[in-house]
Amino acid sequence: MKTKKNSIAVSIMLVGLMLAILSGFAVFYMKDLTTNLKAETNAYLSEISQQSVKTVKKQIDGDLSTLHDLAEFIGAQEDLDLNRILSTLKGVCENNGFKRMGIITPDGIAHTTDHMEMDFSDRAYFYDAFINGDPSVTGVLIDKADGEPIHVYATPIYKQDKAVAVIFATHHMEVYQELLSISTFDGRGYSYIVQSTGELVVDTAHPGRDPAFTGLDSLFHNPDATVYADSGEIKFNMLLDKSGILEYTVNGVVKYMDYTPIGINDWYLLSVAPASVVSERSNYILTRTLFLYIGVIGLFTLLFVYILVFQHQSKKRLEQLAYYDGVTGVHNLSWFQLDAKNLLEKHTQLHYAMVQLDVDKFKYINDMFGYEEGNRTLCHIAACLQEQVKSNEAFCRVANDHFLLLLRYSTTQDLSNRIEQIRHAICAPSNEHTQYALILSSGVYKVTDPALPITTLIERANLAHKTSKDDGKGACIFYSDCIRDRLLEEKDIENHMRAALQNGEFVVYLQPKIELGTRKVSGAEALVRWNRPGKGLIGPDQFIPMFERNGFILELDLYIFRQVCKRLRLWLDCGLTPVPIAVNLSRVHLHNMEFIEKYQRVAEHYRIPPRLIELELTESVVFDNFKIFMDLVRELHQVGFALSMDDFGAGYSSLNLLKELPVDILKLDREFFRETANNDRGKTVICGVVSMAKELNIRVVAEGVETEVQAAFLKKIGCDMAQGFLYAKPMPMGEFEAYVFGRKLDA
Incomplete structure (x- = not known):
């Protein structure tokens, strides 16, 4: 219960931490979004200014180019025929949307396309064009004819590199206002043209214009305006033809103004956009982000709850798998x-x-x-x-x-x-x-x-x-301590077993098999002893079970088999008639059938006929895995080795299996023989086993024969061979040679 409460507390803390992280991220995101949107708006505002500058400059450059072409055309004429020139200019005036056009003669008198004559000698643009030869565009002037605000273009007319007159054209103020009336920021943006010194050149007709705006000075000195910049710095930038953006507030409305040089008459284009453009966009995005954020939080909460429930269920399932037994349902x-x-x-x-x-x-x-x-x-x-x-x-x-x-x-x-x-x-x-x-x-x-x-x-x-x-x-x-000592002893054996194998401490003993009919030696079983320095001769029961557990038995069995083949080769080379020798195989070999090939190579190396080799497996091996045993017998027979079943009678299914076992030799277990040979029912069982084996063409060997009575009974029922202390105990190879051949051989 305490662990569960701790788990819930940790989960709540994790949720709180995640919410705090997400909230912090949201605040940071909103601030960053507002900053980016403001920068994006300013960039867009600058881009709009550049486009407007190009539009104004294109109009002015076009108009000046028109006047320049006309001045060259008129200057190329033979004489200055005002009537003919004004007639031509009238058509040009209509085509280009000018208010009027005309020619100013050297005396400063202007002759116009609308049939008026006025004295323009006091106009600065006449002086600049006629005296200095500079084409010009004026700021806002008052038309002498009707008192309306206008802009005037003027350029000199030359004859033989001498100014003879000035051609001029006037525009209504609305022409430039129309050029600046490009819809920006959903119709809330507008533009002015000012001098680099800040005076207004072209006003805007936009309804959102700043009240009483007559130039930058009016903005900086407006009591209802707050400008977050230095007017001197801005005017200085304008004198250097630099562009920039200023932020200001008029009557509580925050606006951004971009100032960009036009490149004509030191004019600057002022593009204005309300800050609400940014706030509306940011509010729109932030609102959607907020809803998305709430949705994410909701989904996260649902997901977290689902994970907790799923985790709880999974924990139960995993706990069932990890801590409970699948068969009995109890703990594992x-x-x-x-x-x-x-x-x-x-x-x-x-x-x-x-x-x-x-x-x-x-x-x-x-x-x-x-x-x-x-x-x-x-x-x-x-x-x-x-x-x-x-x-x-x-x-x-x-x-x-x-x-x-x-x-x-x-x-x-x-x-x-x-x-x-x-x-x-x-x-x-x-x-x-x-x-x-x-x-x-x-x-x-x-x-x-x-x-x-x-x-x-x-x-x-x-x-x-x-x-x-x-x-x-x-x-x-x-x-007990005895068991512990046995464990230590086994550990000691494990520590020395490989060195013992290399040093030849494992010795092969042979126990004769006696043919019951002739009492002659007809075979032998190879047994192993460990002649350990300092401890003497150790019986197999003290190390074989442990070797089977740790797998070392595979190396020992192969070593014994090699020693037997080597001895058989010696007997053959000495001209003796060898008897078949049975070599025990551990059940561990069945886990890797490749051992058959190794045994075959050893036998071929010593040139031993397979008929002299007999491999023994216990009945329990058959009982463990019948299919593997049958595959083993088949492969051993293909090589030519004989196969005997040791300890027959120690298991439960011997009689049932006997009819299916393709073995060559059957060895009756000594315990089975002792327990059954002393009563009539037991004798009947032994007789039946021997008789069945005979019918199946399997030779029978009785182990553990100790008395003549047992030998006589076995001979009577047709048992082929006997092995036991009645005839001979296991003995070293030299003694076996003396027992069988009458002499010991030098190995």
Whole structure:
């Protein structure tokens, strides 16, 4: 519960943090957006100004060009015929939209296309054009004829490089206002033309114009205006033909003004746009962004809630997969390790024991009654354990039929009684399990140091459990120092086994096989002993099981096989008649069938006829995997090796399998032989096995023959060979050669 509350608190903190981050991002985004939109508006305003400048300049340049062309045309005439010239100018005036055109003679009298004569000698543009020869465009002038504001173009007329008159044209003020009336910013933008000194040249007719605007000075000195720039700096920039943007407020309305040089008469184009253009765009975008932001927050919240729900469900599913056994539904090893560690840390005042138990010959249940029945048996065991395990205890299914328990106890006897009670509950006959009896083996480790890793406790219980398997069916063994010593001894063996193989410490012993009919040696079985320096001769039972567990048996088996082939080669080279030698194969070989090719190469290297080689496998190998065994027999027969089945009678299905086994030799297990040969029913079974083998053309060897009575019985029922202490014990190769050939050979 506490963990769940912590998880919720962390989730809320994460949501708050994410919202704070998103809010900060939104504020930053809005500020950045406003700044970018303002910069974008100013750039657009500058672009509009440039376009307007081009339009005005094009108009003025066009008009001046028209006057220049007319001046050259008139100057090329023979005389200055005013009537003819004015008649021509009248048509040009109408075509170009001028208010009037005319000729100013050297005395300053203007003769116009609308039949007026006026004295323009006081006009500066006449002086500039006639005296200085400079074409000009005026600012706003008052028309002497009607008092209206106008603009005047003037350019000199030359004859033989001498000014003889001035041609002029006037425009209504509205002409330039129309040029500046380009709709910008949805019709809210407008323009002025001013001198570089700030005086107004062309006003705007736009309704949004600044009130009482007569130039930049009127703006800077307007009491209702606030300009966020220095007027002197702006005028200085204008004198240098520089452009720029200024921000100001008139009557509470914020505006932006771009000033751009036109390139004529030191004129500047002023383009104005209200700041509301930016705010409206930014507000529009920000509003949409806000809705998007709210939508994202909503989606994020929904997604987060969904993730929490999905995570909770997934956690349950993962927990089911990670901590529960799929067959029985009880906890698995992963959960058990956590639970056991927690119990040991929490209840240091209690005594605990780690117990491992399993069902003897559980594979028999699967093979005889099917995996479904095997699973029902596992569920039965799990249900019994669930009833028997108390509070502050734990149990789990590890794998297959292996279960682990962590039990509380007060005394060793109390613990033994408790384990016996659990075994009784599991093994008691019931309606569900009347077909077979359950026999449990268990290993117990009394926890003396709760600080030890759980894996160490399990390993020690497992070690005791293995010992219980060795000690007989249904045994319960407590871990002890002896078992620990055995573990240390096995570790010592593992540390020295490879060096021992290289140093030739593993020695081949041969035990003769006797033909019962002639009592002659007809074969031998190769057995291994370890002649370890400082420890003497070690029997195979002390190292073979461990070598099978760690895989070293593969190297040892190949070494023994090579030594046997080498000896057979020696016998052949000495002209002796070798007897076939049987070499044991571990079940580990079945996991990799490539060993057959290795054995074949060794036999070919020593040039040993395959008929002299006999490979032995135990009956349990057949029982483990019949298909693999059949494939193995087929490949060995293709090579030419004979195959014998060792320990026949130790399993459960020998008679059923016998008819299907393509083996060459059958070796009766000594325990099977001892238990059955002393009563009539047993003798009948042995007789039947031998008789069946004979009909299947399989030779039979009896192991462990110790008395003449046993030998006579075996001979009587047709058994082919016998092997046991009655005839000879396993012996070194030299002694075997003396026993068989009458002399020892130098290897």
